[in-house]
Amino acid sequence: MDGEIVTLVAVWTIATLRSATPLIFVTLGETLTQRTGVINLGVEGQMLTGAAVGFGVGAATGNPWAGFLAGATAGTALSLVHAALVLGARANQIGAGLAVWMIALGGTSYFARPLVGGQVTPLPNLGSDLTDGIPFFGPLLDQMTLTAPLAIGAVFLVGWWLAATRPGLAWRAVGESGEIAAQNGIRPVFVRLQAIMAGGFLSGLGGAVLSIDYTQTWAQEMTKGRGLIAVGLVIVARWQPRLVLPVCLLFGFAEVAALRFQSVGFEGSSFLLATAPYLAVLIVLVIGHWVARSRSAMPADLRALFA
Amino acid sequence: MKSLAAPLLTAVATTIAFVLVAIAFFAFLGKPPFEMIGSLATFAFGDAYSRSETLAKTTPILLCALAAAIPGRLGLISVGAEGQLHAGAITGTAVVLAAPDLPMAIMLPGILIAAAAGGAFYGWIPGVLRARLDVNETITTLVLNYITVLLVGALVFGPWRDPGSQGWPATISFPDAATLPALANSRIHLGFAIGLVLAVACHFFFIVGRGAQQVRILAGNRKVGEMFGLSFGFWVMVLMAAGGAAAGIAGIGEVSAIQGRLQQNISLGYGLTGFLVAWLSRHQPLVIVPVSLLVGGLVAGSDALQLFAKVPVASAVILQGLLFALALAVPGLLARFSTRST
Numbered sequence: 001m002d003g004e005i006v007t008l009v010a011v012w013t014i015a016t017l018r019s020a021t022p023l024i025f026v027t028l029g030e031t032l033t034q035r036t037g038v039i040n041l042g043v044e045g046q047m048l049t050g051a052a053v054g055f056g057v058g059a060a061t062g063n064p065w066a067g068f069l070a071g072a073t074a075g076t077a078l079s080l081v082h083a084a085l086v087l088g089a090r091a092n093q094i095g096a097g098l099a100v101w102m103i104a105l106g107g108t109s110y111f112a113r114p115l116v117g118g119q120v121t122p123l124p125n126l127g128s129d130l131t132d133g134i135p136f137f138g139p140l141l142d143q144m145t146l147t148a149p150l151a152i153g154a155v156f157l158v159g160w161w162l163a164a165t166r167p168g169l170a171w172r173a174v175g176e177s178g179e180i181a182a183q184n185g186i187r188p189v190f191v192r193l194q195a196i197m198a199g200g201f202l203s204g205l206g207g208a209v210l211s212i213d214y215t216q217t218w219a220q221e222m223t224k225g226r227g228l229i230a231v232g233l234v235i236v237a238r239w240q241p242r243l244v245l246p247v248c249l250l251f252g253f254a255e256v257a258a259l260r261f262q263s264v265g266f267e268g269s270s271f272l273l274a275t276a277p278y279l280a281v282l283i284v285l286v287i288g289h290w291v292a293r294s295r296s297a298m299p300a301d302l303r304a305l306f307a
Numbered sequence: 308m309k310s311l312a313a314p315l316l317t318a319v320a321t322t323i324a325f326v327l328v329a330i331a332f333f334a335f336l337g338k339p340p341f342e343m344i345g346s347l348a349t350f351a352f353g354d355a356y357s358r359s360e361t362l363a364k365t366t367p368i369l370l371c372a373l374a375a376a377i378p379g380r381l382g383l384i385s386v387g388a389e390g391q392l393h394a395g396a397i398t399g400t401a402v403v404l405a406a407p408d409l410p411m412a413i414m415l416p417g418i419l420i421a422a423a424a425g426g427a428f429y430g431w432i433p434g435v436l437r438a439r440l441d442v443n444e445t446i447t448t449l450v451l452n453y454i455t456v457l458l459v460g461a462l463v464f465g466p467w468r469d470p471g472s473q474g475w476p477a478t479i480s481f482p483d484a485a486t487l488p489a490l491a492n493s494r495i496h497l498g499f500a501i502g503l504v505l506a507v508a509c510h511f512f513f514i515v516g517r518g519a520q521q522v523r524i525l526a527g528n529r530k531v532g533e534m535f536g537l538s539f540g541f542w543v544m545v546l547m548a549a550g551g552a553a554a555g556i557a558g559i560g561e562v563s564a565i566q567g568r569l570q571q572n573i574s575l576g577y578g579l580t581g582f583l584v585a586w587l588s589r590h591q592p593l594v595i596v597p598v599s600l601l602v603g604g605l606v607a608g609s610d611a612l613q614l615f616a617k618v619p620v621a622s623a624v625i626l627q628g629l630l631f632a633l634a635l636a637v638p639g640l641l642a643r644f645s646t647r648s649t
Contacts, residue, residue: 081632084636085635085636085639088636088639088640089635089636089637089643090639090643094384094445095586095631096632096635098386098582098631099628099631099632100628100632102579102624102628102631103628104628105576105621105624105628106623106625106626106627106628107621107625109619109621110619110621110625225453229450231446232446235443235446269461269465270461271457271458271460271461271464271465272457272458272461274457275454275457275458278450278454282447282451285442285446285447286436286442289440289441289442293440
């Protein structure tokens, strides 16, 4: 009996982790971008493009890692459109992000149609004969691929890099005040360009992980607002990389709960349950604002955009 | 004169840039560009049928553009029209399902008011969150969009499905009394007239009277406005709800006049398209009318292009995205260019 409960917990844990993994990459990327004072709603489009290109390359080469790389590259390339609009033409950041999203929305449904019904070689799971008998970790590793540990590693790497390195300090300085950073020999435009590209890389990678590793299919508009949710989660995580992990796991848990309960209930209830992740994000967003009404962790240059 | 010259130059430069980009886009797709742009224009405005289709697409775009522009006057960036459109479709349909035998004189106002109220409520939610807790309205409206779209799915697959529809997920067909009247032999329905009246009403609301002044002051500088005792939160909620009402009417228009029943996919991304139109028009209601007509023509024309030239309709979304990007880029580039030359 106890063993069954342990297995059940393991199954839910890994399902939550698998659902959260693509989002961790995307939210981490958007956190980096926003820490330099730039908001990019185009992450939804970058993620979608990463999912399409990654799936296409993964299916064509039979190599999921080639797909991840291609997806990340595509996300980076698309983020350059945002960078050109925001840094080059000094356009409104919200508008520029939405334009990037629209281009990607149309572009993927136009060019990625042949990918529908395609197949990719999935990543091998981490379980083996050695781990099979171990309670909790056995069933956990049977479902886990390398992407989840990579995502968790990325969270700690980015957190350390931002907090403890000189370039990380420069990025944070630019986010607090581009002007003062410039007076201290940092080039804000260059830093923001790097940050937008880093966000593009991670959101494209997150998209590719979604299509190659999580759903293992391509479908039109398959990201379903995950990129936009990531932008919300950055706020919930108070722009702290280390908090990206728990907030993304919360989203993953809401999605898994919705999927698990789908089999019960009335016809059409699957649609109702599918609202759970969106509601979860809204609720934590509201609670987060409620709690942090007095003190704000928002980078000062970013606050100007929200005011 | 000088104040008029700058927007005009921007508009002309943006249009030229867009035509050039559209030519490049069709060339990239391997289609003859000039022929494509020619047929796009013909399919959009060429004959009575295409004009009817264009106005049918213009209607929800116009109403959704107002949904973005009304809060936009306060400096809010609401991208929630898609969700509000679906909310209005749900509440409007609820009236028909609750009392299908009402006479037209009660039914039509009833479904329109219910739809406007549904949209208004769904716009008010992000409004109150912004007003009370300072939650960014752009992100909440974007996330809220997905919820009502899913709710429509839950209803038409579940309790609202017409048992006589043989498995197709849709409600019963709307009775004649609940069908918005349309011009003879066309799909130009009452919703278009409502959109025009709303645009004119908004125009006057935002130029005359005390409300216009309050919104202008608060949009210019919230702190100064609040020093004068104006309530930012009040106007956030009012304008978000008013915008939502416009989008709600767009929703019931699609259900009643175009589809004839509630089902999935009632909107072809009208919320986002409307947002684009509002942005291009700089939130000016009277500019929104012609711009939504042009963008409606683009949407309707590319619909026909898909049938006759085998160009997937997604090309319209790409073109809209490119248009948006150019509209954002051109003013900044012009400003850079002019400061450099003087």
